[in-house]
Amino acid sequence: MARQLDYPTMHRIFSRFRDANPEPKGELEHVNAFTLLVAVALSAQATDAGVNKATRGLFPIADTPEKMLALGEERLIEHIKTIGLFRNKAKNVIRLSQLLIDNFGGQVPSSRAALQSLPGVGRKTANVVLNMWFHQAAQAVDTHIFRIGNRSGIAPGKDETVVERAIEDNVPAEFLQHAHHWLILHGRYICTARKPRCADCIIAADCQFEEKTA
Known part of the structure; x- marks a missing residue:
């Protein structure tokens, strides 16, 4: 398990996420x-x-x-x-x-x-x-977010509740609303389980994952 990243690093990481995708959206289709x-x-x-x-x-x-x-x-x-x-x-x-x-x-x-x-x-x-829907800064931790949190040091924890708390406590407040979607999309398409695409990762320089792929 990686150690918790410090505040300046967390701010730098989430600034990159925001610059790349200012308004991330969930992929489940719904009308209300x-x-x-x-x-x-x-x-x-x-x-x-x-x-x-x-x-x-x-x-x-x-x-x-x-x-x-x-x-x-x-x-x-x-x-x-x-x-x-x-x-x-x-x-x-x-x-x-x-x-x-x-x-x-x-x-x-x-x-x-x-x-x-x-x-x-x-x-x-x-x-x-x-x-x-209600635009609360709630953090839903799925397998993608759990994986990224522990690999990178963004939110290390032994279970989903600990990871959720680590996100709430350590992600700078200005990024909390969208943190869930930035992390889940990053886990789904870049920081994948079997072979993460580290060469395409915008936060690779700050990620603590020791087994980065070429």
Whole structure:
């Protein structure tokens, strides 16, 4: 595990991310807070591309909790059956739709605790929704961010919670809103698991990863 980078280095790294991509966007397609919540819940152990392919036919007909309930679990399964764990995910989406109506007036809540009270919504899913829809500086740590945090020294930690805290505590405040997306996109396309593209990395000079590729 790399050591935590100091403040000047962190500021330099995130300045480079910002210069390269001032307004990073998540890649899950959605049209409102509800469809974002559903898309993120469906993305567990699945790719964003796979989820987008499934939801392009789903969201035009079920973009509210009420419409999702009207669609029903079996018809929902038909749309998402190409996604891993689709049966359990369909059950959760129907249940969370009902709870949104019963407990939140059909609206997606803007608090982590309320979001995590919904079936199939863990801390990571809640943080993605808080960040992307409600523009809170919440940090959702997935496998990409966990890998980069530990390789580079941006946010070293033994588990996702520690990495999340390291990001919140050590990334300069001006970069926190977009830190999640800069890191996840960097992990997805540059700092890949098997063979990171170190030659194409804009933060390579400050990264502590000892096994850099040529």
